Amino acid sequence: MTSDSGTTTDSRATTDSGTATDSGTATDSGTASLDPAVRPGEPRTLVDVANLHVRFRLGRRAVDAVRGVSLRIDTGQSIAVVGESGSGKSVTARSLVGLAGRGAEVRADRLVIDGTDARALPERRWRSLRGRRIGFVLQDALVSLDPARRVGAEIAETLRAHRVVPRAEVDARVVELLREVGVPEPEARAGQYPHQLSGGLRQRALIASAIAADPALLIADEPTTALDVTVQAQILEMLAARRRAGTALLLISHDLAVVSQVADHVFVMKDGVFVEHGPTRQVLDDPQHPYTRQLLAAVPVAHARGTRLSPQPGGPVAQPRAVVGDEVVLAARNLVKTFALDGRRTLTAVDDVSLELRAGETLGIVGESGSGKSTTARLLLDLERADSGSVEVDGTAWGEIDARTGARLRQHIQVIYQDPLSSFDPRYPVRKIIAEPLAVARVSRAERRSRVLELLDQVGLGRDVLDRRPRQLSGGQRQRVAIARALAPRPRVIVCDEPVSALDVSIQAQILDLLADLQARLGIAYVFISHHLGVIYHVSDRVLVMKDGRIVEAGDVERIFSEPRHDYTRGLLAAVPTLDGAALRPRVEPRPATVTESEGAVA
């Protein structure tokens, strides 16, 4: 690929890498044959786009989502487009199947899909391309599979639409496809609904429906974003296997580490243009564009621990850390919480969990979905009462105190959630959101006003947000407001439940830096819950690893990450997609010197 990056509207990329193999890629579009032999006339180039523009008209306003991108995908190639939300990466991908969205105006100098000029393609012709030549996988199969239909029916839809197999064989082929994507008991699964499957199985079923007609190109838009790290590893391996079988891949992701597992070529997208592209290794090891460098630096990796993640003029800056005191501010002993499932079965969500947190300390809790992390958080906050065991905040246990002491105790322990939008009253302006805990604490009106301003300063927000409502804020601003609200009653402990999981990596970096600053300045202790091992490694002093409601391993963060003792911890660490394959396990596999050079240097 010729590197011709830039912010101009016409950034062209021509693929000339010889990685593509013509064998085993595509099928005839006319017959029902599934034989992966290539016809002599089969085009080698599946997608050839030059100077693509996509504009959305929303009333009188026009938004240019894509502003001149060029891209070529040959058979068997694996390409990734990386960017943060709003960069236009999804719209670019959708334009390739003619589904840019309602009100989209697509313009291009060249838009050749599967050898056909697609610029004025009638809907009927698009339909014969979709599914048949290009398979499309969207993020989060829970909403991308029709919740009212059985997964088998969803897969059969592709088969029927393109008459891939005779009608009578559709059901058998569905089962075969499910088996192909690694779904156990495919016969039973075909008859189930999406909500009855786990996230990983759903995603597999979704992929099965996309590859049912054996397309030559599979576009996957954030295929693993909603998944746990071990499941993500399985799905990535599955995509890699498709690729080995000859299917070309176009992977859309916000996560550079994920795409580095699968893609040969990476396009970095920002504000509707490709700012940089090239072979994956080259882009990761020697990023040219400042934005790519910023993206890479923002990823919490091993050597970034102890430094600030957001871009600093003059290179990495050490992050001041709080002094961990001796005073225990939060202690939980032998917490057990069970839920009744349907009267006869019970679910032990938290099983014998004990922990201790000192002033100024960060305790990371890591685990996959369903491991009991969030229930533990709710128990610590007394939002849920444990079946047995006790929680003490500042030496006082929940449960044995009257309501007024309880209300005072609540000010000592606050919470930040993943999605502040759902924890704010949408009609409250920011000033009211932040002042609410102060009103509860009977702070006078005048004092409240000055405290709100002080809090805004602390979390780095301007006064202009005071009268805005949650929806008028960006994701990062919202999380800052959530932090300000948590800080308002001057707590000793803040429970952070996946506080950065919904944020883009550069925003995540800012929020993590902010939390570290606040801890250093105010000596607050954090219980930091995350499924993201990189984030946990970056922020924590000590770590608990949870699985099935139990703590399987606990200890100092360096020890856990360098010498994991439990098999589960080892599995988790091994499944993390990293930029260099070893960043989170420095002592297990020494990290290559090249990475430090490339990622350490921030322009």
Added chain:
Amino acid sequence: MTIALAADERRGGGRAASSARSIGLAVLRRVGYAVGVLWGAVTVTFAALHLKSGGIIDAIIGQAAVSPEIRAQIISDYALDKPWLVQYFDYLGHLLRGDLGHSYNQGMDVTTAIGDQLAPSFELMAAGVVLALVGAIVVALLTANRPRWIRGPFAFLEIVGVSVPAFWFAILLLTVFSFQLHWFPAIGSNSLRGLVLPAIALAVAPGGTLAQVLRDGLERALDEPFVTTARSRGIRETAVLVRHALRHALMPAITIAGWLAGAFLGGAIVIENVFSRQGLGTLTVGGLGRRDFPLVSGVALIAAAFYVVINLIIDAVYPLLDPRLRPAAPTTSGPANAAAASITSTTSPSVSATGADQKGDR
């Protein structure tokens, strides 16, 4: 998380049986509620009669002229000389035997009077419901997410349909299609031709509401990621609409169906009078005019029963439309996410058992 089976049960068969039992229990509970509602309606009717100013006996007789003998007969029939508790249970007993009392105005049993008029009313309402439903679905499918020049006129007509009173619309239809064009009979007529105009007049307002709700639901569903996925498979837009979006759009429509049932019932009363049709409406209006208390309270009870049945049906339809609402055997959706490959043994065979017959396209 550990899923512990508190009671030992044989895998598969036991689960399926327990699922069937839980569905059975749910149905029983609903029917129980329904009976409770009906009992409440009966009690209110009874109380209305007894709290009414003036003599109970006069209320029952209404404006009919009766001889002293019949008067005595009524007192003994309704146990009016007994304590009110006895009267109450006596009333319940009559109802359980299907005896809604006697209309002295009509000179016949209320059960018979209503029974005679039930068929024409039912005919009218069924025609109206089908017309409104089919019309609304067709209009919604044709106009959802369409350009403004297609969508706009229909949306306008719907609002007109909802806001114009049914009787006025009925008169308009009569003026144009009966008196001027002579296409349809103006009055009575139990023929199919005679049903057309009243059914249209009845269907317009609920149909308009339904079309609005359906279109809104369709447009919402069409924005869902699963619709994009469906389109990316290369299926026709019609299939996207009918197979994927319509089902989700029907959910809010079903929710207002209870209210619509009331609209149809109330509408039928007005329409029957405008078109001078036979039916419950004409009977009720007549009964009200003559202060025929037994008849009117009988109709009220029938209406209550109608509502209860409609709501039972609505409750039953929800889980048919949305599998997530089915009280099925517990599944693995939430907890066992961590190990995708290892959760297989805990899933419910009952689901696949019930599912085999419906696999594939509807």
